[in-house]
Amino acid sequence: MKYTKNAFERAENTLTARRIKAKEERAERISQIKFEAPEIYKMQQSLSSAGFSMIKFIGEGKKNIDVRSEVAKIRSRNLQTRETIGRLLVSFGYxxxxxxxxxxxxxxxxxxYHDGVxxxxxxxxxxxxxxxELNSQCSIMLHDFSEFRIDFYPAQTGNIAARERMSTVYNDCRAYADNFSDSSSSLFFFGKTGLGKTFLSSCIAKQLLSEGRNVFFGSILKLFRQIEDERFRRREGDTTEIIIGAELVILDDLGSEFQTSFTDAVLYEIINERLNLGRPTIISTNLSMKELDRKYNDRIVSRLTGCFLPIMFIGSDVRQEKRKMGI
Ligand SMILES: [Zn+2]
Incomplete structure:
Protein backbone atom coordinates (compact mmCIF):
# COMPACT_ATOMS: atom_id res chain seq x y z
CA MET A 1 0.00 0.00 0.00
CA LYS A 2 1.21 3.51 -0.82
CA TYR A 3 1.47 5.78 2.19
CA THR A 4 2.14 9.48 1.91
CA LYS A 5 5.43 11.15 2.81
CA ASN A 6 3.60 13.16 5.43
CA ALA A 7 2.25 9.94 7.01
CA PHE A 8 5.82 8.58 7.25
CA GLU A 9 7.02 11.76 8.94
CA ARG A 10 4.16 11.76 11.43
CA ALA A 11 4.62 8.05 12.18
CA GLU A 12 8.36 8.62 12.80
CA ASN A 13 7.53 11.46 15.20
CA THR A 14 5.03 9.29 17.07
CA LEU A 15 7.56 6.47 17.42
CA THR A 16 10.20 8.90 18.69
CA ALA A 17 7.71 10.29 21.23
CA ARG A 18 6.86 6.74 22.36
CA ARG A 19 10.55 5.88 22.83
CA ILE A 20 11.16 9.08 24.83
CA LYS A 21 8.11 8.35 26.99
CA ALA A 22 9.30 4.78 27.70
CA LYS A 23 12.76 6.13 28.61
CA GLU A 24 11.45 8.88 30.88
CA GLU A 25 8.98 6.62 32.66
CA ARG A 26 11.70 4.04 33.30
CA ALA A 27 14.01 6.74 34.66
CA GLU A 28 11.21 7.80 37.03
CA ARG A 29 10.73 4.23 38.23
CA ILE A 30 14.48 3.86 38.80
CA SER A 31 14.55 7.05 40.91
CA GLN A 32 11.63 5.75 42.93
CA ILE A 33 13.40 2.43 43.58
CA LYS A 34 16.60 4.28 44.50
CA PHE A 35 14.60 5.90 47.28
CA GLU A 36 12.30 3.04 48.29
CA ALA A 37 14.54 -0.03 47.81
CA PRO A 38 18.21 1.06 47.57
CA GLU A 39 19.53 -2.53 47.57
CA ILE A 40 17.65 -3.26 44.33
CA TYR A 41 18.84 0.04 42.90
CA LYS A 42 22.48 -0.94 43.57
CA MET A 43 22.04 -4.22 41.76
CA GLN A 44 20.45 -2.39 38.85
CA GLN A 45 23.43 -0.02 38.70
CA SER A 46 25.83 -2.97 38.69
CA LEU A 47 23.99 -4.27 35.64
CA SER A 48 24.53 -1.00 33.77
CA SER A 49 28.22 -0.93 34.63
CA ALA A 50 28.57 -4.58 33.57
CA GLY A 51 27.20 -3.52 30.20
CA PHE A 52 29.85 -0.81 29.90
CA SER A 53 32.66 -3.13 30.93
CA MET A 54 31.58 -5.63 28.29
CA ILE A 55 31.80 -2.97 25.59
CA LYS A 56 35.18 -1.88 26.92
CA PHE A 57 36.40 -5.46 27.07
CA ILE A 58 35.46 -6.15 23.46
CA GLY A 59 36.94 -2.80 22.40
CA GLU A 60 40.32 -3.52 23.99
CA GLY A 61 40.64 -6.75 21.98
CA LYS A 62 43.33 -8.19 24.29
CA LYS A 63 45.40 -11.02 22.91
CA ASN A 64 45.49 -14.51 24.48
CA ILE A 65 41.98 -14.07 25.87
CA ASP A 66 38.99 -15.92 24.52
CA VAL A 67 36.71 -12.90 24.02
CA ARG A 68 33.70 -15.05 23.19
CA SER A 69 33.80 -17.10 26.36
CA GLU A 70 34.45 -13.97 28.51
CA VAL A 71 31.48 -12.19 26.95
CA ALA A 72 29.32 -15.29 27.50
CA LYS A 73 30.36 -15.29 31.17
CA ILE A 74 29.41 -11.64 31.63
CA ARG A 75 26.11 -12.27 29.85
CA SER A 76 25.20 -15.20 32.06
CA ARG A 77 26.11 -13.18 35.21
CA ASN A 78 23.89 -10.36 33.97
CA LEU A 79 21.04 -12.73 33.33
CA GLN A 80 21.29 -14.06 36.87
CA THR A 81 21.38 -10.53 38.30
CA ARG A 82 18.31 -9.62 36.23
CA GLU A 83 16.44 -12.62 37.58
CA THR A 84 17.42 -11.75 41.13
CA ILE A 85 16.27 -8.14 40.61
CA GLY A 86 12.94 -9.43 39.28
CA ARG A 87 12.43 -11.69 42.29
CA LEU A 88 13.40 -8.94 44.73
CA LEU A 89 11.04 -6.47 43.06
CA VAL A 90 8.15 -8.91 43.46
CA SER A 91 9.03 -9.48 47.12
CA PHE A 92 8.93 -5.69 47.60
CA GLY A 93 5.49 -5.57 46.00
CA TYR A 94 6.51 -4.24 42.55
CA TYR A 113 11.03 -2.32 12.52
CA HIS A 114 11.40 -5.92 13.58
CA ASP A 115 13.84 -8.38 11.98
CA GLY A 116 14.43 -5.85 9.23
CA VAL A 117 10.77 -5.56 8.24
CA GLU A 133 -5.18 13.06 5.27
CA LEU A 134 -8.12 11.73 3.26
CA ASN A 135 -10.50 12.90 5.99
CA SER A 136 -9.00 16.39 5.92
CA GLN A 137 -10.23 16.75 2.33
CA CYS A 138 -13.77 16.01 3.50
CA SER A 139 -15.91 19.07 4.07
CA ILE A 140 -18.37 17.42 6.47
CA MET A 141 -18.17 18.94 9.93
CA LEU A 142 -17.65 16.61 12.89
CA HIS A 143 -20.03 16.90 15.82
CA ASP A 144 -20.22 15.81 19.41
CA PHE A 145 -23.00 13.59 20.77
CA SER A 146 -23.73 16.30 23.35
CA GLU A 147 -24.92 18.61 20.55
CA PHE A 148 -27.78 16.28 19.62
CA ARG A 149 -31.21 17.86 20.22
CA ILE A 150 -34.08 15.41 20.60
CA ASP A 151 -36.56 18.33 20.74
CA PHE A 152 -35.96 18.91 17.00
CA TYR A 153 -37.95 15.74 16.37
CA PRO A 154 -41.76 15.76 16.51
CA ALA A 155 -43.42 13.53 19.09
CA GLN A 156 -45.42 11.87 16.36
CA THR A 157 -44.84 11.40 12.61
CA GLY A 158 -47.91 9.73 11.10
CA ASN A 159 -48.62 6.92 13.51
CA ILE A 160 -44.98 6.51 14.59
CA ALA A 161 -43.70 7.94 17.88
CA ALA A 162 -40.82 9.75 16.11
CA ARG A 163 -39.16 11.35 19.12
CA GLU A 164 -39.13 8.11 21.04
CA ARG A 165 -37.77 6.24 18.01
CA MET A 166 -35.01 8.84 17.45
CA SER A 167 -34.09 8.72 21.11
CA THR A 168 -33.44 4.99 20.67
CA VAL A 169 -31.45 5.67 17.49
CA TYR A 170 -29.34 8.23 19.37
CA ASN A 171 -28.70 5.81 22.25
CA ASP A 172 -27.83 3.02 19.81
CA CYS A 173 -25.29 5.29 18.04
CA ARG A 174 -23.70 6.29 21.35
CA ALA A 175 -23.49 2.68 22.45
CA TYR A 176 -22.00 1.79 19.07
CA ALA A 177 -19.22 4.36 19.53
CA ASP A 178 -18.68 3.45 23.21
CA ASN A 179 -18.42 -0.28 22.55
CA PHE A 180 -16.76 -0.12 19.14
CA SER A 181 -14.50 -3.05 18.28
CA ASP A 182 -13.20 -4.88 15.21
CA SER A 183 -16.26 -7.09 15.39
CA SER A 184 -18.84 -4.27 15.52
CA SER A 185 -21.72 -4.59 13.04
CA SER A 186 -22.04 -2.64 9.83
CA LEU A 187 -24.89 -0.11 9.93
CA PHE A 188 -27.19 1.19 7.23
CA PHE A 189 -28.74 4.58 8.05
CA PHE A 190 -31.78 5.37 5.94
CA GLY A 191 -34.53 7.97 6.00
CA LYS A 192 -35.43 11.25 4.34
CA THR A 193 -33.05 14.16 4.11
CA GLY A 194 -32.38 16.34 7.19
CA LEU A 195 -33.11 13.75 9.88
CA GLY A 196 -29.64 13.62 11.41
CA LYS A 197 -27.98 10.72 9.60
CA THR A 198 -24.84 12.69 8.72
CA PHE A 199 -24.89 14.35 12.14
CA LEU A 200 -24.96 11.09 14.13
CA SER A 201 -22.41 9.41 11.84
CA SER A 202 -20.11 12.39 12.38
CA CYS A 203 -20.53 11.98 16.16
CA ILE A 204 -19.45 8.34 15.92
CA ALA A 205 -16.49 9.38 13.71
CA LYS A 206 -15.44 12.17 16.07
CA GLN A 207 -15.51 9.99 19.17
CA LEU A 208 -13.55 7.14 17.56
CA LEU A 209 -11.04 9.50 15.92
CA SER A 210 -10.42 11.13 19.30
CA GLU A 211 -9.61 7.65 20.66
CA GLY A 212 -6.91 7.34 18.00
CA ARG A 213 -8.75 4.87 15.77
CA ASN A 214 -8.30 4.67 12.03
CA VAL A 215 -11.68 5.96 10.81
CA PHE A 216 -12.49 7.18 7.32
CA PHE A 217 -15.43 9.56 7.12
CA GLY A 218 -16.51 11.16 3.86
CA SER A 219 -19.19 11.74 1.29
CA ILE A 220 -19.58 9.09 -1.39
CA LEU A 221 -19.73 11.79 -4.06
CA LYS A 222 -16.29 13.22 -3.23
CA LEU A 223 -14.77 9.84 -2.55
CA PHE A 224 -15.70 8.42 -5.93
CA ARG A 225 -14.39 11.51 -7.72
CA GLN A 226 -11.05 10.98 -6.03
CA ILE A 227 -10.93 7.24 -6.79
CA GLU A 228 -11.83 7.94 -10.43
CA ASP A 229 -9.04 10.50 -10.65
CA GLU A 230 -6.56 7.99 -9.29
CA ARG A 231 -7.78 5.09 -11.39
CA PHE A 232 -7.53 7.05 -14.61
CA ARG A 233 -4.04 8.19 -13.65
CA ARG A 234 -4.69 11.86 -13.25
CA ARG A 235 -3.61 11.65 -9.66
CA GLU A 236 -1.38 9.59 -7.35
CA GLY A 237 -2.92 7.61 -4.51
CA ASP A 238 -4.33 4.38 -3.24
CA THR A 239 -7.62 5.50 -1.73
CA THR A 240 -9.55 2.23 -2.24
CA GLU A 241 -6.84 0.25 -0.43
CA ILE A 242 -6.69 2.77 2.43
CA ILE A 243 -10.46 2.63 2.83
CA ILE A 244 -10.59 -1.16 2.77
CA GLY A 245 -7.92 -1.20 5.50
CA ALA A 246 -9.50 1.35 7.88
CA GLU A 247 -10.95 0.21 11.21
CA LEU A 248 -14.26 1.93 10.45
CA VAL A 249 -15.48 3.47 7.20
CA ILE A 250 -18.41 5.88 7.16
CA LEU A 251 -19.75 6.62 3.69
CA ASP A 252 -22.21 9.48 3.69
CA ASP A 253 -25.05 10.02 1.23
CA LEU A 254 -25.17 6.92 -0.94
CA GLY A 255 -27.04 7.82 -4.13
CA SER A 256 -25.49 11.29 -4.45
CA GLU A 257 -22.64 10.03 -6.63
CA PHE A 258 -22.64 10.33 -10.40
CA GLN A 259 -23.38 6.67 -10.93
CA THR A 260 -21.49 4.67 -13.55
CA SER A 261 -20.59 1.00 -13.87
CA PHE A 262 -17.16 2.04 -12.49
CA THR A 263 -18.59 3.63 -9.31
CA ASP A 264 -20.85 0.60 -8.78
CA ALA A 265 -17.87 -1.72 -9.12
CA VAL A 266 -15.85 0.33 -6.59
CA LEU A 267 -18.79 0.51 -4.18
CA TYR A 268 -19.23 -3.25 -4.34
CA GLU A 269 -15.48 -3.80 -3.93
CA ILE A 270 -15.36 -1.64 -0.78
CA ILE A 271 -18.51 -3.12 0.79
CA ASN A 272 -17.69 -6.71 -0.10
CA GLU A 273 -13.98 -6.64 0.79
CA ARG A 274 -14.71 -5.07 4.16
CA LEU A 275 -17.47 -7.58 4.93
CA ASN A 276 -15.15 -10.45 3.99
CA LEU A 277 -12.47 -9.05 6.27
CA GLY A 278 -15.06 -8.61 9.07
CA ARG A 279 -14.50 -4.82 9.19
CA PRO A 280 -17.48 -2.58 10.00
CA THR A 281 -18.85 0.05 7.62
CA ILE A 282 -21.59 2.64 8.11
CA ILE A 283 -23.48 3.79 5.03
CA SER A 284 -26.17 6.44 5.00
CA THR A 285 -28.69 7.26 2.29
CA ASN A 286 -31.71 9.44 1.62
CA LEU A 287 -32.97 6.85 -0.84
CA SER A 288 -36.01 4.74 -0.02
CA MET A 289 -35.65 0.98 -0.20
CA LYS A 290 -37.56 1.05 -3.50
CA GLU A 291 -35.18 3.64 -4.97
CA LEU A 292 -32.19 1.71 -3.72
CA ASP A 293 -33.48 -1.41 -5.41
CA ARG A 294 -34.05 0.44 -8.66
CA LYS A 295 -30.70 2.27 -8.66
CA TYR A 296 -28.24 -0.45 -7.68
CA ASN A 297 -27.57 -3.96 -8.90
CA ASP A 298 -28.61 -7.04 -6.93
CA ARG A 299 -25.12 -7.72 -5.60
CA ILE A 300 -24.93 -4.33 -3.86
CA VAL A 301 -28.54 -4.35 -2.63
CA SER A 302 -28.29 -7.87 -1.23
CA ARG A 303 -25.10 -6.97 0.66
CA LEU A 304 -26.66 -3.82 2.10
CA THR A 305 -29.95 -5.42 3.08
CA GLY A 306 -28.50 -8.76 4.19
CA CYS A 307 -25.27 -7.83 6.01
CA PHE A 308 -25.91 -4.34 7.42
CA LEU A 309 -28.02 -3.55 10.47
CA PRO A 310 -30.76 -1.17 9.24
CA ILE A 311 -31.35 1.99 11.29
CA MET A 312 -34.37 4.02 10.26
CA PHE A 313 -34.35 7.80 10.83
CA ILE A 314 -37.74 9.41 11.18
CA GLY A 315 -39.22 12.85 11.89
CA SER A 316 -39.30 16.09 9.96
CA ASP A 317 -36.37 17.96 8.47
CA VAL A 318 -34.23 19.11 11.42
CA ARG A 319 -33.00 22.10 9.41
CA GLN A 320 -36.57 23.33 8.99
CA GLU A 321 -37.29 22.77 12.68
CA LYS A 322 -34.19 24.79 13.55
CA ARG A 323 -35.35 27.64 11.34
CA LYS A 324 -38.77 27.57 13.00
CA MET A 325 -37.09 27.76 16.40
CA GLY A 326 -34.84 30.56 15.17
CA ILE A 327 -31.60 28.58 15.80
ZN1 LIG B 1 6.16 -2.42 16.73
Whole structure:
Protein backbone atom coordinates (compact mmCIF):
# COMPACT_ATOMS: atom_id res chain seq x y z
CA MET A 1 0.00 0.00 0.00
CA LYS A 2 1.21 3.51 -0.82
CA TYR A 3 1.47 5.78 2.19
CA THR A 4 2.14 9.48 1.91
CA LYS A 5 5.43 11.15 2.81
CA ASN A 6 3.60 13.16 5.43
CA ALA A 7 2.25 9.94 7.01
CA PHE A 8 5.82 8.58 7.25
CA GLU A 9 7.02 11.76 8.94
CA ARG A 10 4.16 11.76 11.43
CA ALA A 11 4.62 8.05 12.18
CA GLU A 12 8.36 8.62 12.80
CA ASN A 13 7.53 11.46 15.20
CA THR A 14 5.03 9.29 17.07
CA LEU A 15 7.56 6.47 17.42
CA THR A 16 10.20 8.90 18.69
CA ALA A 17 7.71 10.29 21.23
CA ARG A 18 6.86 6.74 22.36
CA ARG A 19 10.55 5.88 22.83
CA ILE A 20 11.16 9.08 24.83
CA LYS A 21 8.11 8.35 26.99
CA ALA A 22 9.30 4.78 27.70
CA LYS A 23 12.76 6.13 28.61
CA GLU A 24 11.45 8.88 30.88
CA GLU A 25 8.98 6.62 32.66
CA ARG A 26 11.70 4.04 33.30
CA ALA A 27 14.01 6.74 34.66
CA GLU A 28 11.21 7.80 37.03
CA ARG A 29 10.73 4.23 38.23
CA ILE A 30 14.48 3.86 38.80
CA SER A 31 14.55 7.05 40.91
CA GLN A 32 11.63 5.75 42.93
CA ILE A 33 13.40 2.43 43.58
CA LYS A 34 16.60 4.28 44.50
CA PHE A 35 14.60 5.90 47.28
CA GLU A 36 12.30 3.04 48.29
CA ALA A 37 14.54 -0.03 47.81
CA PRO A 38 18.21 1.06 47.57
CA GLU A 39 19.53 -2.53 47.57
CA ILE A 40 17.65 -3.26 44.33
CA TYR A 41 18.84 0.04 42.90
CA LYS A 42 22.48 -0.94 43.57
CA MET A 43 22.04 -4.22 41.76
CA GLN A 44 20.45 -2.39 38.85
CA GLN A 45 23.43 -0.02 38.70
CA SER A 46 25.83 -2.97 38.69
CA LEU A 47 23.99 -4.27 35.64
CA SER A 48 24.53 -1.00 33.77
CA SER A 49 28.22 -0.93 34.63
CA ALA A 50 28.57 -4.58 33.57
CA GLY A 51 27.20 -3.52 30.20
CA PHE A 52 29.85 -0.81 29.90
CA SER A 53 32.66 -3.13 30.93
CA MET A 54 31.58 -5.63 28.29
CA ILE A 55 31.80 -2.97 25.59
CA LYS A 56 35.18 -1.88 26.92
CA PHE A 57 36.40 -5.46 27.07
CA ILE A 58 35.46 -6.15 23.46
CA GLY A 59 36.94 -2.80 22.40
CA GLU A 60 40.32 -3.52 23.99
CA GLY A 61 40.64 -6.75 21.98
CA LYS A 62 43.33 -8.19 24.29
CA LYS A 63 45.40 -11.02 22.91
CA ASN A 64 45.49 -14.51 24.48
CA ILE A 65 41.98 -14.07 25.87
CA ASP A 66 38.99 -15.92 24.52
CA VAL A 67 36.71 -12.90 24.02
CA ARG A 68 33.70 -15.05 23.19
CA SER A 69 33.80 -17.10 26.36
CA GLU A 70 34.45 -13.97 28.51
CA VAL A 71 31.48 -12.19 26.95
CA ALA A 72 29.32 -15.29 27.50
CA LYS A 73 30.36 -15.29 31.17
CA ILE A 74 29.41 -11.64 31.63
CA ARG A 75 26.11 -12.27 29.85
CA SER A 76 25.20 -15.20 32.06
CA ARG A 77 26.11 -13.18 35.21
CA ASN A 78 23.89 -10.36 33.97
CA LEU A 79 21.04 -12.73 33.33
CA GLN A 80 21.29 -14.06 36.87
CA THR A 81 21.38 -10.53 38.30
CA ARG A 82 18.31 -9.62 36.23
CA GLU A 83 16.44 -12.62 37.58
CA THR A 84 17.42 -11.75 41.13
CA ILE A 85 16.27 -8.14 40.61
CA GLY A 86 12.94 -9.43 39.28
CA ARG A 87 12.43 -11.69 42.29
CA LEU A 88 13.40 -8.94 44.73
CA LEU A 89 11.04 -6.47 43.06
CA VAL A 90 8.15 -8.91 43.46
CA SER A 91 9.03 -9.48 47.12
CA PHE A 92 8.93 -5.69 47.60
CA GLY A 93 5.49 -5.57 46.00
CA TYR A 94 6.51 -4.24 42.55
CA UNK A 95 5.90 -5.95 39.22
CA UNK A 96 8.79 -8.16 38.08
CA UNK A 97 9.53 -5.96 35.03
CA UNK A 98 9.30 -2.68 36.94
CA UNK A 99 12.80 -1.53 36.02
CA UNK A 100 12.65 -2.53 32.40
CA UNK A 101 11.50 -0.38 29.49
CA UNK A 102 7.74 -0.54 28.98
CA UNK A 103 7.44 0.08 25.28
CA UNK A 104 4.13 0.78 23.58
CA UNK A 105 5.05 -2.01 21.17
CA UNK A 106 7.20 -4.69 22.82
CA UNK A 107 7.69 -6.43 19.46
CA UNK A 108 9.88 -3.68 17.97
CA UNK A 109 10.69 -1.65 21.13
CA UNK A 110 8.99 1.30 19.38
CA UNK A 111 11.60 1.36 16.62
CA UNK A 112 8.98 0.55 13.94
CA TYR A 113 11.03 -2.32 12.52
CA HIS A 114 11.40 -5.92 13.58
CA ASP A 115 13.84 -8.38 11.98
CA GLY A 116 14.43 -5.85 9.23
CA VAL A 117 10.77 -5.56 8.24
CA UNK A 118 8.16 -2.95 9.08
CA UNK A 119 6.44 -3.76 12.36
CA UNK A 120 2.64 -3.95 12.53
CA UNK A 121 2.57 -0.93 14.86
CA UNK A 122 4.24 1.23 12.19
CA UNK A 123 1.87 -0.06 9.51
CA UNK A 124 -1.06 0.85 11.75
CA UNK A 125 0.25 4.40 12.25
CA UNK A 126 0.90 4.86 8.53
CA UNK A 127 -2.62 3.69 7.67
CA UNK A 128 -4.15 5.94 10.32
CA UNK A 129 -2.26 9.06 9.22
CA UNK A 130 -2.97 8.42 5.54
CA UNK A 131 -6.71 8.07 6.33
CA UNK A 132 -6.55 11.31 8.32
CA GLU A 133 -5.18 13.06 5.27
CA LEU A 134 -8.12 11.73 3.26
CA ASN A 135 -10.50 12.90 5.99
CA SER A 136 -9.00 16.39 5.92
CA GLN A 137 -10.23 16.75 2.33
CA CYS A 138 -13.77 16.01 3.50
CA SER A 139 -15.91 19.07 4.07
CA ILE A 140 -18.37 17.42 6.47
CA MET A 141 -18.17 18.94 9.93
CA LEU A 142 -17.65 16.61 12.89
CA HIS A 143 -20.03 16.90 15.82
CA ASP A 144 -20.22 15.81 19.41
CA PHE A 145 -23.00 13.59 20.77
CA SER A 146 -23.73 16.30 23.35
CA GLU A 147 -24.92 18.61 20.55
CA PHE A 148 -27.78 16.28 19.62
CA ARG A 149 -31.21 17.86 20.22
CA ILE A 150 -34.08 15.41 20.60
CA ASP A 151 -36.56 18.33 20.74
CA PHE A 152 -35.96 18.91 17.00
CA TYR A 153 -37.95 15.74 16.37
CA PRO A 154 -41.76 15.76 16.51
CA ALA A 155 -43.42 13.53 19.09
CA GLN A 156 -45.42 11.87 16.36
CA THR A 157 -44.84 11.40 12.61
CA GLY A 158 -47.91 9.73 11.10
CA ASN A 159 -48.62 6.92 13.51
CA ILE A 160 -44.98 6.51 14.59
CA ALA A 161 -43.70 7.94 17.88
CA ALA A 162 -40.82 9.75 16.11
CA ARG A 163 -39.16 11.35 19.12
CA GLU A 164 -39.13 8.11 21.04
CA ARG A 165 -37.77 6.24 18.01
CA MET A 166 -35.01 8.84 17.45
CA SER A 167 -34.09 8.72 21.11
CA THR A 168 -33.44 4.99 20.67
CA VAL A 169 -31.45 5.67 17.49
CA TYR A 170 -29.34 8.23 19.37
CA ASN A 171 -28.70 5.81 22.25
CA ASP A 172 -27.83 3.02 19.81
CA CYS A 173 -25.29 5.29 18.04
CA ARG A 174 -23.70 6.29 21.35
CA ALA A 175 -23.49 2.68 22.45
CA TYR A 176 -22.00 1.79 19.07
CA ALA A 177 -19.22 4.36 19.53
CA ASP A 178 -18.68 3.45 23.21
CA ASN A 179 -18.42 -0.28 22.55
CA PHE A 180 -16.76 -0.12 19.14
CA SER A 181 -14.50 -3.05 18.28
CA ASP A 182 -13.20 -4.88 15.21
CA SER A 183 -16.26 -7.09 15.39
CA SER A 184 -18.84 -4.27 15.52
CA SER A 185 -21.72 -4.59 13.04
CA SER A 186 -22.04 -2.64 9.83
CA LEU A 187 -24.89 -0.11 9.93
CA PHE A 188 -27.19 1.19 7.23
CA PHE A 189 -28.74 4.58 8.05
CA PHE A 190 -31.78 5.37 5.94
CA GLY A 191 -34.53 7.97 6.00
CA LYS A 192 -35.43 11.25 4.34
CA THR A 193 -33.05 14.16 4.11
CA GLY A 194 -32.38 16.34 7.19
CA LEU A 195 -33.11 13.75 9.88
CA GLY A 196 -29.64 13.62 11.41
CA LYS A 197 -27.98 10.72 9.60
CA THR A 198 -24.84 12.69 8.72
CA PHE A 199 -24.89 14.35 12.14
CA LEU A 200 -24.96 11.09 14.13
CA SER A 201 -22.41 9.41 11.84
CA SER A 202 -20.11 12.39 12.38
CA CYS A 203 -20.53 11.98 16.16
CA ILE A 204 -19.45 8.34 15.92
CA ALA A 205 -16.49 9.38 13.71
CA LYS A 206 -15.44 12.17 16.07
CA GLN A 207 -15.51 9.99 19.17
CA LEU A 208 -13.55 7.14 17.56
CA LEU A 209 -11.04 9.50 15.92
CA SER A 210 -10.42 11.13 19.30
CA GLU A 211 -9.61 7.65 20.66
CA GLY A 212 -6.91 7.34 18.00
CA ARG A 213 -8.75 4.87 15.77
CA ASN A 214 -8.30 4.67 12.03
CA VAL A 215 -11.68 5.96 10.81
CA PHE A 216 -12.49 7.18 7.32
CA PHE A 217 -15.43 9.56 7.12
CA GLY A 218 -16.51 11.16 3.86
CA SER A 219 -19.19 11.74 1.29
CA ILE A 220 -19.58 9.09 -1.39
CA LEU A 221 -19.73 11.79 -4.06
CA LYS A 222 -16.29 13.22 -3.23
CA LEU A 223 -14.77 9.84 -2.55
CA PHE A 224 -15.70 8.42 -5.93
CA ARG A 225 -14.39 11.51 -7.72
CA GLN A 226 -11.05 10.98 -6.03
CA ILE A 227 -10.93 7.24 -6.79
CA GLU A 228 -11.83 7.94 -10.43
CA ASP A 229 -9.04 10.50 -10.65
CA GLU A 230 -6.56 7.99 -9.29
CA ARG A 231 -7.78 5.09 -11.39
CA PHE A 232 -7.53 7.05 -14.61
CA ARG A 233 -4.04 8.19 -13.65
CA ARG A 234 -4.69 11.86 -13.25
CA ARG A 235 -3.61 11.65 -9.66
CA GLU A 236 -1.38 9.59 -7.35
CA GLY A 237 -2.92 7.61 -4.51
CA ASP A 238 -4.33 4.38 -3.24
CA THR A 239 -7.62 5.50 -1.73
CA THR A 240 -9.55 2.23 -2.24
CA GLU A 241 -6.84 0.25 -0.43
CA ILE A 242 -6.69 2.77 2.43
CA ILE A 243 -10.46 2.63 2.83
CA ILE A 244 -10.59 -1.16 2.77
CA GLY A 245 -7.92 -1.20 5.50
CA ALA A 246 -9.50 1.35 7.88
CA GLU A 247 -10.95 0.21 11.21
CA LEU A 248 -14.26 1.93 10.45
CA VAL A 249 -15.48 3.47 7.20
CA ILE A 250 -18.41 5.88 7.16
CA LEU A 251 -19.75 6.62 3.69
CA ASP A 252 -22.21 9.48 3.69
CA ASP A 253 -25.05 10.02 1.23
CA LEU A 254 -25.17 6.92 -0.94
CA GLY A 255 -27.04 7.82 -4.13
CA SER A 256 -25.49 11.29 -4.45
CA GLU A 257 -22.64 10.03 -6.63
CA PHE A 258 -22.64 10.33 -10.40
CA GLN A 259 -23.38 6.67 -10.93
CA THR A 260 -21.49 4.67 -13.55
CA SER A 261 -20.59 1.00 -13.87
CA PHE A 262 -17.16 2.04 -12.49
CA THR A 263 -18.59 3.63 -9.31
CA ASP A 264 -20.85 0.60 -8.78
CA ALA A 265 -17.87 -1.72 -9.12
CA VAL A 266 -15.85 0.33 -6.59
CA LEU A 267 -18.79 0.51 -4.18
CA TYR A 268 -19.23 -3.25 -4.34
CA GLU A 269 -15.48 -3.80 -3.93
CA ILE A 270 -15.36 -1.64 -0.78
CA ILE A 271 -18.51 -3.12 0.79
CA ASN A 272 -17.69 -6.71 -0.10
CA GLU A 273 -13.98 -6.64 0.79
CA ARG A 274 -14.71 -5.07 4.16
CA LEU A 275 -17.47 -7.58 4.93
CA ASN A 276 -15.15 -10.45 3.99
CA LEU A 277 -12.47 -9.05 6.27
CA GLY A 278 -15.06 -8.61 9.07
CA ARG A 279 -14.50 -4.82 9.19
CA PRO A 280 -17.48 -2.58 10.00
CA THR A 281 -18.85 0.05 7.62
CA ILE A 282 -21.59 2.64 8.11
CA ILE A 283 -23.48 3.79 5.03
CA SER A 284 -26.17 6.44 5.00
CA THR A 285 -28.69 7.26 2.29
CA ASN A 286 -31.71 9.44 1.62
CA LEU A 287 -32.97 6.85 -0.84
CA SER A 288 -36.01 4.74 -0.02
CA MET A 289 -35.65 0.98 -0.20
CA LYS A 290 -37.56 1.05 -3.50
CA GLU A 291 -35.18 3.64 -4.97
CA LEU A 292 -32.19 1.71 -3.72
CA ASP A 293 -33.48 -1.41 -5.41
CA ARG A 294 -34.05 0.44 -8.66
CA LYS A 295 -30.70 2.27 -8.66
CA TYR A 296 -28.24 -0.45 -7.68
CA ASN A 297 -27.57 -3.96 -8.90
CA ASP A 298 -28.61 -7.04 -6.93
CA ARG A 299 -25.12 -7.72 -5.60
CA ILE A 300 -24.93 -4.33 -3.86
CA VAL A 301 -28.54 -4.35 -2.63
CA SER A 302 -28.29 -7.87 -1.23
CA ARG A 303 -25.10 -6.97 0.66
CA LEU A 304 -26.66 -3.82 2.10
CA THR A 305 -29.95 -5.42 3.08
CA GLY A 306 -28.50 -8.76 4.19
CA CYS A 307 -25.27 -7.83 6.01
CA PHE A 308 -25.91 -4.34 7.42
CA LEU A 309 -28.02 -3.55 10.47
CA PRO A 310 -30.76 -1.17 9.24
CA ILE A 311 -31.35 1.99 11.29
CA MET A 312 -34.37 4.02 10.26
CA PHE A 313 -34.35 7.80 10.83
CA ILE A 314 -37.74 9.41 11.18
CA GLY A 315 -39.22 12.85 11.89
CA SER A 316 -39.30 16.09 9.96
CA ASP A 317 -36.37 17.96 8.47
CA VAL A 318 -34.23 19.11 11.42
CA ARG A 319 -33.00 22.10 9.41
CA GLN A 320 -36.57 23.33 8.99
CA GLU A 321 -37.29 22.77 12.68
CA LYS A 322 -34.19 24.79 13.55
CA ARG A 323 -35.35 27.64 11.34
CA LYS A 324 -38.77 27.57 13.00
CA MET A 325 -37.09 27.76 16.40
CA GLY A 326 -34.84 30.56 15.17
CA ILE A 327 -31.60 28.58 15.80
ZN1 LIG B 1 6.16 -2.42 16.73
Missing amino acids: PEDYLQYHFYCPVCSDSG RCQCLDKLLAKYTTE
